[in-house]
Amino acid sequence: MNSRTLISLLKIKTAYGEFPESVTNITTDSREAKADSVFVALRGHQVDGYNFIPNAVEAGCRFIVTDRFIEIPQEAGLLIVKDPSKVAALFAEYIFDFPHESQTMIGVTGTNGKTTVATMIHNLSRSLGKNSAYLGTNGFMINEDRYDSINTTPETTKLHKRLKEANDAETEVFTMEVSSHALKLGRTFGIDHDITIFTNLTQDHLDFHSTMDEYGYVKGLLFSQMGQNVRDRKYIILNNDDPWAARYSDMTPHEVISYGMDETADFWPSEIEGTLEGFNFILNTPDGPIPINSPFIGYFNIQNLMCAIISEWLQGYKLKRIVEAVKHMEPVEGRLEVLDPKLPVDIIIDFAHTPDALEKIVDTIEPFVTKRLIFLVGMTGERDMTKAEEMGRISTRADYAIFTPDNPANDDPGMLVRALEKGAAHADYRSFIDRAEGIQHAIDISEPGDTIVLACKGREPYQIMEDYIKVPHRDDLIALDAAYRKYRSDEYAEDWD
Template sequence: MNSRTLISQLKIKTAYGTFPDTVTDITTDSREAGPASVFVALRGHQVDGYSFIPKAIEAGCRFIVTDRYIEIPEDAGLLIVRDPSKVASLFSEYIYDFPHDSQTMIGVTGTNGKTTVATMIHNLSRSLGKNSAYLGTNGFIINEDRYDSINTTPETTKLHKRLKEANDAETEVFTMEVSSHALKLGRTFGIDYDITIFTNLTQDHLDFHNTMDEYGYVKGLLFSQMGQDVRDRKYIVLNNDDEWSERYSGMTPHEVITYGLDGTADFWPSDIEGTLEGFNFTLNTPDGPFKINSPFIGYFNIQNLMCAIISEWLQGYSLGRIAAAVSAMEPVEGRLEVLDPHLPVDIIIDFAHTPDALDKIIDTVEPFVTGRMIFLVGMTGERDMTKAAEMGRISTRADYAIFTPDNPANDNPKMLVEALEQGAVHDNHRSFIDRAEGIQHAIDISEPGDTIVLACKGREPYQIMEDYVKVPHRDDLIALDAAYRKYRSEEYDYDGD
């Protein structure tokens, strides 16, 4: 990309020095900068990219974008702009040649269910024979190839780079989770979505958004930013059971499709039957009823699955063909996932970390519990502490609750578990400041027929500890190791088959 072409896109700017003739890359991370890069210095919550400009220049970068003056070498160019974040998005589009234009772009937002819905869409797209990409909490996936991703929705230059990688792989659909942080910080500026989906809105992230109203309206940016040109066939999929959907419907001129658990929605289920191996139901639609056999557990997963089904229907697939593809799908990893069903206890992991999500897990699992329900929950460090007591209360709906930290970061783990304890409604609980010890305890006290639920982390592969150091940790592997050691003993009739 010609540097002059990039600079000419801006009306308000001040340029100093000498810019390279062409650039092929853009980044906000000085460690990734090089001679062919644009380095954009962003102000973050913990660090200011301005202070890393010298490192970017040292690495050979000669095109710097910032909002303040800084001395640079004579052979480098400094572009001072009002909003580096918007410029990063704009330049990314041009450098990577608008990579979303050739893909069906699907954005999923909401407090709970983003990962499940986006993963379901990706897997369903693959079952229907399409090249597909997914980006979110579970990483970055192109077809079956998986790559790590730091944030649910990456910073804008990384996001556009992912879009280009997917486009280079000739993907037909790109489904991404869109977090409220990303919307507020402008990470998705420039992304032209074809389909957007809303799951639900419940208390979370009030450490970042201050009020539920602010949180809700920030989520609404996803819909309001889809544009006014109704010649573009775009669709918004809204949860008819959530009151925020009515407000979101009024934020866009594009057609709204609703889903919900009763007949007032465009898509709704009836004749629901379920086990811990999956829920089956009749899906009532504008095209008539269709029988759905799914590997997903719980009423909220029926809602999530409806989102995925609707997204494929909006892309032109018949509901009969979609229903057949659903029956071949696999459960979503780490989301109400039953570990080794051959064990004499049911061990379930899930990512739920809000009061509403914890309630829904217990509602879903409770009918299938034959012994005791042992429920482990963690409180995340440096986050909204106002939800901790309510999470503790909900956890003690179970017969036995275990409280642990979850990614404590620089918060005191003891303080985090004490905050959960404040909500307990019975004394049948125990706290651990080490989550792995809490999981081991859950297995130790279990007996055949019990159900153990490990909430908050799913298959997240680390704990964020002091100074934001990521320490390897997997709930599922810790639990299975403990269960195999216990239940493969002579006392229990289990051989691991």
């Protein structure tokens, strides 16, 4: 991409030094800056990219974008702009040649359910024969190939690179989770979504958003940013059971499709039957009722599945073909996932880490508990602590609760578990400052027929510890190792068989 062309896109800017004739890459990470790169210095919560401009120049980068002057060698170009984050998105679009334009872009936002809905859409797209990409909490996928991704919604230049990778692989649909952090920080600037989805809004991230109203309206940016051009056929899928849906509907001129648990929605379920192996129901639609057989458990997963079905329907697929593909879908990893059903105890992992999500898990699991329910929950460090007491209360709806930290970062793990203990509704609980020890304890005290829920992490492969160091950790592997050692012993051989 010609550097002069990029600079000419901006009306207000100040340029110093000599810029390279052309560039082929853009980054906000000085460690990735090279001679062919644009380095954009962004102000972050923990670090300021401005301080890393010398590193980028030393690495050979000759095109620097910032909002303040800094002395750099004359042979490098310094472009001072008012809003580097918007410039990063604009330049990324041009450098990577607008990669989203050749794909159906689907954005999913909400407090809970983003990962499940986005993954369901990706899996359905694959079942329907489409090349598909997914980006979110569970990483980045192109068809069945998975790659690591740091944030739910990456910083804007990394996001555009993912879009280009997917475009180069000739994907037809790109489904991404869109977090409130990403919307507020402008990470999705320049992305033109075709379909957007709202799952729900419950208390979370009040360490980042000052009030629930601010949190809700930031989520609404996803819908308002779809634009005013009604010649573009775009759609919004909203949860009719959430009061924010009415506000979001008013934020866009595009057609709204609603889903919910009763007949006031465009899509709604009836005749629901379920086990820990899956839920079946009748899906009532504008095209008439249709039976659904799914491997997903829980009423909230019925809602999530409706989102995925509607998104495919809006892309032109017949409902009969879509629901046939649903039969062959796999449960979403780390979301109400039952580990090894051959064990004499039911071990279930889930990512739920808000009061609303925890309540829904208990509501879903309770009807299938035959003996005791053992419920382990963690409190995340450096996050909204006002939800901790309610999380502790909900956990003690179980027969036995276990409190642990979850990604404590620089917070005191003991303080995190004490915050959960304040909400305990009974004394049948135990706290551990090491989550792995808490999981081991859950298995140790279990007996055949018990149900164990490990909440808050799903299959997240690490714990964020002091100084933000990521230490390898997997709830599922720790639990299975402990369960295999216990239940394959001579004492439980009959139960295992």
